[in-house]
Amino acid sequence: MTDAAAPRPALRRGLPPQLVGLGALVAFFLAMEALIQGGVINRFIVPPPSEIVGSFGRVIVEEHVFSRFLLTLSECLIAGVLLTVVGVSGGVLMYRFRLLQQACETWVAAMASAPIVLMYPLFLVIFGRSMWTMIMMGFVAALPPVILKTLEGLSGTRKVLVNVGRSFNLTPSQQFWKILFPAALPTIFVGIRLGLIFALINIVGVEFLINFGGLGQLINELAERYDLPGTYAAICFVILVSILFFMTLEKIERWLRPVD
Amino acid sequence: MLTPPSRTEADDAILTVDNIVVRFETPEGPITAVDDMSLRVRPGEFLSVIGPSGCGKSTLFNVVGGLLGNYHGKVSVAGETIAGPHPSIGMVFQEESTFPWRTVTDNVAFPLELTGMPKAQRIERARHFIALVGLNGFENRYPGELSGGMRQRVSLARTLASQPKILLMDEPFAALDEQTRLLLGDKVLQIQQQLEQTTLLITHNITEAVQMSDRIVVMTYRPGKVKRIVDIDLPRPRTSEIVGSEAFGRYVAQIWADLREEASRGMRDEEAHTLTHHKGASS
Numbered sequence: 001m002t003d004a005a006a007p008r009p010a011l012r013r014g015l016p017p018q019l020v021g022l023g024a025l026v027a028f029f030l031a032m033e034a035l036i037q038g039g040v041i042n043r044f045i046v047p048p049p050s051e052i053v054g055s056f057g058r059v060i061v062e063e064h065v066f067s068r069f070l071l072t073l074s075e076c077l078i079a080g081v082l083l084t085v086v087g088v089s090g091g092v093l094m095y096r097f098r099l100l101q102q103a104c105e106t107w108v109a110a111m112a113s114a115p116i117v118l119m120y121p122l123f124l125v126i127f128g129r130s131m132w133t134m135i136m137m138g139f140v141a142a143l144p145p146v147i148l149k150t151l152e153g154l155s156g157t158r159k160v161l162v163n164v165g166r167s168f169n170l171t172p173s174q175q176f177w178k179i180l181f182p183a184a185l186p187t188i189f190v191g192i193r194l195g196l197i198f199a200l201i202n203i204v205g206v207e208f209l210i211n212f213g214g215l216g217q218l219i220n221e222l223a224e225r226y227d228l229p230g231t232y233a234a235i236c237f238v239i240l241v242s243i244l245f246f247m248t249l250e251k252i253e254r255w256l257r258p259v260d
Numbered sequence: 261m262l263t264p265p266s267r268t269e270a271d272d273a274i275l276t277v278d279n280i281v282v283r284f285e286t287p288e289g290p291i292t293a294v295d296d297m298s299l300r301v302r303p304g305e306f307l308s309v310i311g312p313s314g315c316g317k318s319t320l321f322n323v324v325g326g327l328l329g330n331y332h333g334k335v336s337v338a339g340e341t342i343a344g345p346h347p348s349i350g351m352v353f354q355e356e357s358t359f360p361w362r363t364v365t366d367n368v369a370f371p372l373e374l375t376g377m378p379k380a381q382r383i384e385r386a387r388h389f390i391a392l393v394g395l396n397g398f399e400n401r402y403p404g405e406l407s408g409g410m411r412q413r414v415s416l417a418r419t420l421a422s423q424p425k426i427l428l429m430d431e432p433f434a435a436l437d438e439q440t441r442l443l444l445g446d447k448v449l450q451i452q453q454q455l456e457q458t459t460l461l462i463t464h465n466i467t468e469a470v471q472m473s474d475r476i477v478v479m480t481y482r483p484g485k486v487k488r489i490v491d492i493d494l495p496r497p498r499t500s501e502i503v504g505s506e507a508f509g510r511y512v513a514q515i516w517a518d519l520r521e522e523a524s525r526g527m528r529d530e531e532a533h534t535l536t537h538h539k540g541a542s543s
Binding site: 158160161163164166167168169170174178179182183185257258 | 325326327344345346347349350351353355356357359361370371374402422
């Protein structure tokens with residue numbers, strides 16, 4: 001046969017993207033350093049990157065950043081597991097029962113834009129001043145994108161794939177697990193990623209607001225002491241939590257669905 | 261016009277489509293997509309149904325494949341009336357229908373997996389069908405790494421792996437260029453002859469239909485009815501080389517003569533519909 005495989009885009013020789021990304025970041029920090037040192041940006045509002053880097057050792061040793069980091073990480077992990085299980089199940093139920101979808105989709109979407117973090121006093125009353133307040137805040141705030149993206153992924157499954165399943169006489173369970181779910185997986189993962197962002201923001205936000213727990217509390221304490229380099233260093237650890245989650249999610253997604 | 265099938269022909273048929281009528285409700289009122297359509301497909305036969313756009317070909321495909329339930333009439337496989345998808349009928353769709361998350365082997369092994377066949381055995385069987393469609397060497401590739409023609413061959417191999425009595429195809433090569441289409445036609449012919457596979461092809465492509473078929477059913481434009489059945493008396497085994505023969509050209513001309521009138525009617529109808537719709541929208 002003559003129809004050959006679609007040509008795969010050739011890898012460009014030159015700098016790898018990771019190096020370019022890192023270079024851009026370094027360039028940004030150097031520019032900031034120059035602007036701050038030159039007095040263009042007030043160093044009492046934004047500390048120079050060199051000071052932030054210099055404060056890492058102090059934050060790690062004196063502020064017990066690793067135990068706080070692990071606490072925030074575990075809160076995010078528990079919230080992430082909860083929102084994946086409940087959110088994906090919710091999306092599946094809404095896909096399965098049209099009435100439920102018609103009844104709930106609008107207010108679930110509305111909930112996604114609601115400032116749920118402001119409900120923290122209610123959560124404090126229910127769960128007390130414990131890590132569960134943070135977990136449940138993160139979970140509730142992050143639920144809508146997971147539900148909506150799961151619904152979108154399942155509803156957006158190409159009809160022809162569903163028809164292939166029907167032509168092979170699949171049971172409803174086989175139709176779901178062998179066709180609908182794998183077809184929807186990339187969109188579901190977009191929802192989980194969004195959910196984790198929402199969860200992390202809310203968890204760190206509530207830690208900050210109630211001055212309890214992991215990195216949020218640390219940021220609060222450092223900010224109140226007006227230790228700006230330390231505050232920014234702690235924020236770097238929040239970003240690290242986010243990076244770790246994204247890397248893990250990417251690995252899970254590639255394992256579940258090697259290609260798109 | 262078509263004369264009713266003889267008693268012997270009906271008895272011999274592996275697939276019988278009797279007096280199918282399909283009506284749809286549309287905002288413009290009810291439409292009869294298929295009207296009193298009857299077909300007989302004999303074992304090992306390659307039968308094509310050809311018609312202009314909008315004549316109800318795909319509706320007929322869905323009825324025979326059991327994907328459409330709301331119709332009058334009867335579809336039988338080897339004398340057994342069927343309602344819904346039937347294991348004896350394997351479907352190949354017009355749209356790209358491979359599973360992008362499965363390798364070529366896993367795609368082709370899909371129907372075997374459903375039967376509970378042990379993994380080693382189903383991979384071996386899948387490889388047999390992959391070889392049959394000429395995709396050796398691509399077993400571990402994903403559909404995203406293949407061309408459109410190759411993906412359609414994966415779909416074909418997957419359907420063949422379920423070992424259907426009847427292969428039902430809906431314009432499987434419609435999205436491909438003419439040269440690839442002719443060459444894939446060769447491949448389908450080769451497989452059909454090798455497996456003695458009863459095949460019902462739905463198409464709007466005259467060349468494709470004449471190249472592959474033993475008989476061609478020409479449909480009228482809406483409502484879709486049988487206008488004529490043409491026996492294709494071209495030698496077998498056939499290849500795409502036959503496209504250049506005089507006899508081939510005669511068949512193409514004969515079918516086009518029938519189709520031209522229907523296609524023109526379809527075009528006029530479409531233009532009138534667009535005009536009415538446009539006037540309605542602007543008033």
